[in-house]
Amino acid sequence: MTFSDEHASELRQLFFESAEEILQRMNEAGLALEQASGDLDQLREVRRAVHTLKGDSAACGYRQLSELAHGLEDVLTPEVAQQHAGRIAEVILTAADTFHEMLAAYQGNLQPPSGGPLRQQIDRLLDQPAARKEKAPLEAKFEWSEYERLMIAESIRRGENVYNVALLLNAETMVPAAAFELARKALQSAGKILALRPEAGAVSPDVGLLEAALATKKTADSIRKQCRVPTVVEQVSVERTPVLPSPSRDLLEILVESEAAAVAAGVKSPNAASSPDGPEEGREAGPSAGLAHAASENTLRVDAGRIDTVMNLVGEMIIGKSMLQRAINEFDRRHPKDPARARLADALGFQSRVLGELQKSVMKIRMVPVEHLFRRFPRIVRDVARLRNKDIALEITGQTTDLDKGILDALADPLAHVVRNAADHGIETAAEREAAGKPARGTIRLNAYHDGDQVVIEVSDDGRGLDREKIVRRAIERGLLTPETAAQLDESEALQLIFTLGLSTADRITEISGRGVGLDVVKAALADLKGNVDLRSQPGRGTTFRLLVPLTLASIQALLFRVHLRLYAVPLASVAEITRITEDDVHRVDDHEVFRLREQVLTLARLDRLEPRMVAKQARRLFVIVISSGGRRFGLAVDSLVGEEELVIKALEDDLVTSPLVSGASILGDGTVVLILNVPAVVSHLAKMPVLEAIA
DSSP: OOOOHHHHHHHHHHHHHHHHHHHHHHHHHHHHHHHOTTOHHHHHHHHHHHHHHHHHHHHTTOHHHHHHHHHHHHHOSHHHHHHTHHHHHHHHHHHHHHHHHHHHHHHTTOOOOOOHHHHHHHHHHHTSHHHHSOOOOOOOOOOOOHHHHHHHHHHHHTTOEEEEEEEEEOTTOSOHHHHHHHHHHHHHHHSEEEEEESOTTOOOTTOOEEEEEEEESSOHHHHHHHHOOTTTEEEEEEEEOOOOOOOOOOHHHHHHHHHHHHHHTTOOOHHHHHOTTOSHHHHHHHHHHHHHHHTTTTOOOOOHHHHHHHHHHHHHHHHHHHHHHHHHHHHHHHOTTOTHHHHHHHHHHHHHHHHHHHHHHHHHHHEEETHHHHTTHHHHHHHHHHHTTOOEEEEEOOTTOEEEHHHHHHHHHHHHHHHHHIIIIISOOHHHHHHTTOOSSEEEEEEEEEETTEEEEEEEEOSOOOOHHHHHHHHHHTTSSOHHHHHTOOHHHHHGGGGSTTOOOOSSOOSSSOSSOSHHHHHHHHHHTTOEEEEEEETTTEEEEEEEEESOSSEEEEEEEEETTEEEEEEGGGEEEEEEEEGGGOEEETTEEEEEETTEEEEEEOHHHHOTTTOOOOOSEEEEEEEEETTEEEEEEESEEEEEEEEEOBOOOTTTOOOTTEEEEEEOTTSOEEEEEOHHHHHHHHTTSSOSEEEO
């Protein structure tokens, strides 16, 4: 069979996707085996993963990866694991890293690394006597029934070679029925099966030995070679069947012998011919075929780009619904008594319900739990801890929190920087912690939860915290700010300096950090996602990074309002309430405008004060939208309210809107463009003001 270039490309893409999942399973199994080296279930799990990787890479033509995976399989046996319990986990983790580098090279059409260190580890483990010892010989009985003995005798009389063949199946196979079927097919390709134990259809989960009487014209060596199915058959025994003595026969035995001769000659018995299930091969293939397809028939891999296309089409339909709604409203005003009004309203209501369900379904397809992102961090923490001689525990909560897959993928590198910094800079060594009266083991906590239309991912540690004075001193040394400017910085502004490119508080450069590259990537990535990063730290107590990102970048329910005749929108989930004030209700505290809302004093934000280029006029009487985000509340002054509407977010080019306070735009049904405020950016801007919320 040959594949076109297009099909080969699709096959490789599927391989790379599945290979990433396999490497993640290897990392998890390696970490588990470090804690419990005798866990045979984890060993079987990683061996199955490596076996799959070996076969898939060979199918894609990646011979070097396939051969290396084959060598690793020889190490992942209970015998070797028992002999080298403390080294198996290290080999598995090294293999995961090596395979990752090779896959990256294959994807970039580059020469893959040789994997020399991994090969050396494999060779050292397999060079032990325990790993080289011969396996126990097969103990096959070959106890055939009288009917089967007659068939064997008839084949011998016809001049055929008859062998007793025993196959020892791999005890770690995941699907015994499928392994049995593969072994039976191998026997069938080597000759005619006259007898078989266990019989087809009677395979138990603990089947380990397959015995057969085989009539063939091939030699014993050819049979051995044909029956060695990789990873399925561990040992093959072939011996010529002895000539059985002929017992005294009566008439019934002669009839039985005649039928046996007919079967040996290839003539179907009446029972086989009349079977509604067809020939024997068809009946036996049924169960195994079902097992082979059971795992995949309920799962469908779809390229994320195709889902994005459907989501974009749904967005256009939402805009179309808005256009239709406006047209019906216009028709209603012009023809208030027309009986078609009710039918149009019903049709619009039906379309809205169906469109809403369609949008929810597509959104659910794009939503994935953050567990897919969190799974990679135990390995990162473990590697940093070993490299820096630290004792670090990782606690994970909120794994089931759903997030748009596009945002999840974009968060992978920024979150890895934060976790790596927490392990490298945040957590002290065991001696330092004990001297400070802390437990020797440090703890990093990962948590995710929903907050309105945002997802908050927290990375916290109980380490040394951030040294404000050291951060400011390094910033001055690198010319990032002057001593005069530094003296005016408050605590929050000083801590935010660590997100500046080129600034590092590390005293020395290591393999992990110290070059001033990392946390600036976090800030930039969050800005691209229209999110924000919040930082809190207590010296000697620890540090918490809060990454706030939108739940999705596709559509939102928004509140529309006007400021100086311009139309804006704010996510409805961020709106706590709406009130109305006059200019006389606005007061100034430390050069900032505030107003009183019941028992609270809130900061009043005006778009012209936040961004002078946006608007430049104030109204005498104001509507105030009270916005709550990240535990903070403030009031946004607007001229008039337009109403609620579902908006499809359209990304804007940087040269079109230079304000960081705008996260995107949308198009209404009448073609009006509305700008969507970036609430986290507004909160971040207001956080620099001393009054955000106070109790009156």
